[in-house]
Amino acid sequence: MKIDVLYFAWLRERIGESREVIETSAATATELMDELRALSPHHAAAFADISALRVAYDQELTDFDTPLGNTREVAFFPPMTGG
Amino acid sequence: MDIRVQSAPFDPGQLLSEFTARQSTSGAVVTFTGLTRDLEGTLATMEIEHYPGMTEKALAQIATEAQTRWPLDDVLILHRHGALKPTEPIMMVATASKHRKAAFEAADFLMDYLKSRAPFWKKEVTADGANWVVAKDEDEAALKAWER
Numbered sequence: 218m219k220i221d222v223l224y225f226a227w228l229r230e231r232i233g234e235s236r237e238v239i240e241t242s243a244a245t246a247t248e249l250m251d252e253l254r255a256l257s258p259h260h261a262a263a264f265a266d267i268s269a270l271r272v273a274y275d276q277e278l279t280d281f282d283t284p285l286g287n288t289r290e291v292a293f294f295p296p297m298t299g300g
Numbered sequence: 301m302d303i304r305v306q307s308a309p310f311d312p313g314q315l316l317s318e319f320t321a322r323q324s325t326s327g328a329v330v331t332f333t334g335l336t337r338d339l340e341g342t343l344a345t346m347e348i349e350h351y352p353g354m355t356e357k358a359l360a361q362i363a364t365e366a367q368t369r370w371p372l373d374d375v376l377i378l379h380r381h382g383a384l385k386p387t388e389p390i391m392m393v394a395t396a397s398k399h400r401k402a403a404f405e406a407a408d409f410l411m412d413y414l415k416s417r418a419p420f421w422k423k424e425v426t427a428d429g430a431n432w433v434v435a436k437d438e439d440e441a442a443l444k445a446w447e448r
Contacts, residue, residue: 226349226421227432276354278417292351292419296435299379299420300334300391300411 218242220285222253224263225294228270231263246272246281246291264293271296301367301375303359305350307382312389319376319394326373326396330403332411338386342426348390350381351419362413366395369409370402377410379420412442 222239229235243249254261264270272281274288285291302319312333320329336346363375376394384390393410397403414420422433 223351225351225419226423229349273351273354273419276351276357278358292354294351294419295421295432296440297416297419298422298433298435299418300415 221290223292227295228263228293232259244284249291269295301363303356304378305355306380310378310389312392315392323373323396327398328400328403329394329396330407331392331394332407333389334391336384336386336388336390343386343424345425346384347423347425348381349421354419358418362410362417366406366409370406372397372406409446412446415439416443
């Protein structure tokens with residue numbers, strides 16, 4: 218399946234892209250990250266420490282091991298700093 | 301409920317006046333306005349990135365949660381994105397209720413949640429370079445206190 222993968226803040230800067238379309242058979246964000254790490258050294262560095270990251274499926278915060286199911290858009294980003 | 305995500309500046313006084321004028325059954329309005337701190341004069345700009353689409357949804361979810369916990373007549377959340385100058389207003393929340401306790405508590409709750417659960421990321425740009433603001437452990441701890 219094709220998934221839109223979005224990056225924000227320093228993750229976006231480190232990878233050098235804000236969005237990419239990934240053809241994947243990953244069942245979870247954890248598996249998707251394994252595939253993303255293989256794309257480039259930038260991706261590998263960005264996803265080196267997942268304790269520094271958060272994930273949203275179709276614009277809802279979730280956990281890395283939640284099944285992707287029919288998710289169309291996966292966003293990775295650092296902990297939020299609003300307010 | 302009034303949720304606004306915008307890059308344009310806003311006038312907190314005008315927003316409060318408009319919000320207050322809309323209330324017909326409330327006895328209390330509480331507001332919080334967040335300003336860009338100037339880091340002792342070193343901050344050039346504060347850049348605020350967000351996740352269009354998710355931002356509006358997350359803010360509405362947080363406002364709805366506040367309305368289920370407290371008897372609120374109305375809720376307003378405005379949050380800016382883009383490049384802000386030192387001392388500019390970044391965001392504002394307002395709550396209206398029959399009594400002040402609910403309005404105060406709900407405003408506090410909204411602030412705690414939108415600091416760590418709304419998809420905004422702040423970057424401080426100074427003469428020495430640019431740094432992403434790091435989330436504080438105490439912000440996450442503040443959310444735990446509201447769990448039930």
